[in-house]
Amino acid sequence: MWIARAKPLLQLQTIRRRCSKSPCYVFSFLTYSDVPHKKSPLQETRMRDRFNLYAKGGDGGNGSTSFRRSRHDRRGKPDGGNGGRGGDVILECSTAVWDFSGLQNHVNAGRGGHGTSKNKIGTRGEDKILQVPIGTVIHLKKGEIPSMVEHCSSADLDPWELPGSLSTDQSEVDQLPSSKNTSMAEKVKSTHVAGHLSSCTEITVDQSIGMNQATRPQSEPTEEIRYNVAELTEEGQRMIVAYGGEGGLGNVCYPNVSMKPKMTKSEVPRVNSIEDEASNDDRSSLRTGLLGSEAVLVLELKSIADVGLVGMPNAGKSTLLGAISRAKPAVGHYAFTTLRPNLGNLNFDDLSITVADIPGLIKGAHQNRGLGHAFLRHIERTKVLAYVVDLAAALDGRKGIPPWEQLKDLVLELEHHQEGLSNRPSLVVANKIDETGAEDVFQELEKRVEGIPIYRVCAVLEEGISEVKAGLKMLVNGDENSSSLNIENIRC
Numbered sequence: 001m002w003i004a005r006a007k008p009l010l011q012l013q014t015i016r017r018r019c020s021k022s023p024c025y026v027f028s029f030l031t032y033s034d035v036p037h038k039k040s041p042l043q044e045t046r047m048r049d050r051f052n053l054y055a056k057g058g059d060g061g062n063g064s065t066s067f068r069r070s071r072h073d074r075r076g077k078p079d080g081g082n083g084g085r086g087g088d089v090i091l092e093c094s095t096a097v098w099d100f101s102g103l104q105n106h107v108n109a110g111r112g113g114h115g116t117s118k119n120k121i122g123t124r125g126e127d128k129i130l131q132v133p134i135g136t137v138i139h140l141k142k143g144e145i146p147s148m149v150e151h152c153s154s155a156d157l158d159p160w161e162l163p164g165s166l167s168t169d170q171s172e173v174d175q176l177p178s179s180k181n182t183s184m185a186e187k188v189k190s191t192h193v194a195g196h197l198s199s200c201t202e203i204t205v206d207q208s209i210g211m212n213q214a215t216r217p218q219s220e221p222t223e224e225i226r227y228n229v230a231e232l233t234e235e236g237q238r239m240i241v242a243y244g245g246e247g248g249l250g251n252v253c254y255p256n257v258s259m260k261p262k263m264t265k266s267e268v269p270r271v272n273s274i275e276d277e278a279s280n281d282d283r284s285s286l287r288t289g290l291l292g293s294e295a296v297l298v299l300e301l302k303s304i305a306d307v308g309l310v311g312m313p314n315a316g317k318s319t320l321l322g323a324i325s326r327a328k329p330a331v332g333h334y335a336f337t338t339l340r341p342n343l344g345n346l347n348f349d350d351l352s353i354t355v356a357d358i359p360g361l362i363k364g365a366h367q368n369r370g371l372g373h374a375f376l377r378h379i380e381r382t383k384v385l386a387y388v389v390d391l392a393a394a395l396d397g398r399k400g401i402p403p404w405e406q407l408k409d410l411v412l413e414l415e416h417h418q419e420g421l422s423n424r425p426s427l428v429v430a431n432k433i434d435e436t437g438a439e440d441v442f443q444e445l446e447k448r449v450e451g452i453p454i455y456r457v458c459a460v461l462e463e464g465i466s467e468v469k470a471g472l473k474m475l476v477n478g479d480e481n482s483s484s485l486n487i488e489n490i491r492c
């Protein structure tokens with residue numbers, strides 16, 4: 001114990017000896033700090049606005065083969081329950097996510113539970129719910145067309161439709177009349193051939209629900225992509241993209257079948273044993289649950305905004321977005337600072353406007369120069385376009401482009417991406433008016449561009465921001481005097 005307490009004193013003595021011999025050892029102690037060094041900021045990650053998804057619904061559970069025997073009925077009566085239905089893969093529209101970075105490429109829903117004795121139905125497979133941002137567009141490569149989920153309360157659903165619940169109520173399926181059961185078994189056979197199964201209390205054929213993937217030929221040719229199959233534009237919307245397989249049937253749906261007594265050696269087998277084996281094969285196939293459907297999707301994000309900011313790199317779009325809203329996008333003194341679209345809200349007393357800042361475009365972006373023009377899909381839904389130009393791009397011998405040529409290149413790139421994309425109410429924001437000589441360039445810009453309002457702005461000093469806000473509000477409300485920017489209105 002005394003030796004353990006004396007160890008720190010011995011360490012201090014060794015430190016003193018080393019300090020007396022080498023002063024560098026003392027300097028290393030003085031410069032030590034527990035505060036971690038500040039790391040350089042990493043480059044901003046790109047937005048994942050396009051995603052390939054493989055979804056598979058859960059397989060259905062198998063039906064149970066069980067007999068309930070008593071003192072008065074030694075052969076027993078069938079009481080095996082049906083298998084549970086497999087879970088679905090559902091896309092849910094949510095404001096909590098803004099891209100597809102949190103998704104996985106392969107998603108499988110939960111399998112349905114197997115049926116058990118005492119007429120117990122298997123549990124419903126757990127649904128796989130994926131949250132996607134607002135404005136998600138679905139393109140289908142393979143599988144069934146997605147269907148919208150209606151909002152309904154859990155009280156309206158059957159007990160076996162609730163994921164993870166187990167039905168123990170035997171009052172409805174305890175003992176059914178033999179005439180109904182025989183007709184029911186015939187219906188079950190017909191639906192099993194079609195590739196669909198449901199519970200024995202209600203058996204229907206629905207072509208919109210997932211098909212049995214095992215019945216499809218393996219040599220099926222690859223299907224072409226079906227574009228714009230569905231889209232999610234409101235919060236809370238749900239879309240089923242892969243359906244779960246129906247559960248197999250238990251022997252409770254065949255009440256005429258009873259447990260056969262054991263045969264002795266002296267007994268002769270029946271003549272119709274071949275027919276019995278065939279019927280047993282049919283029943284075993286009906287007891288097996290169906291496979292869940294598969295789907296290969298391409299998810300594409302198109303942001304829903306009222307105003308889209310379009311401009312060349314380093315024109316001041318992000319600075320303008322931060323000036324007119326509370327957004328804080330990354331700002332830098334170099335080109336292509338914005339690598340992903342940024343959104344901001346412009347709030348008024350009676351109106352709220354969503355503004356989208358798109359990464360910079362350059363001439364030839366449709367030929368995949370710069371960042372390309374793939375981000376222009378985010379302004380396909382916008383009502384108003386705001387062209388942001390740099391007045392000081394060609395001043396003082398800089399190798400820049402005059403603002404009127406910037407507008408011409410921007411309009412051409414919009415038309416290359418989608419014909420008629422520039423034919424919507426627009427305005428021009430002439431940024432960096434505080435630079436020396438920018439006033440003369442602004443006057444020349446007004447002469448060369450006609451038929452569209454032009455606002456002089458200094459986004460850094462927030463000069464002219466109130467006028468831009470008023471102009472955006474007027475265009476979003478649908479002003480009759482609004483006009484679009486065309487190539488004919490620009491004189492270069």
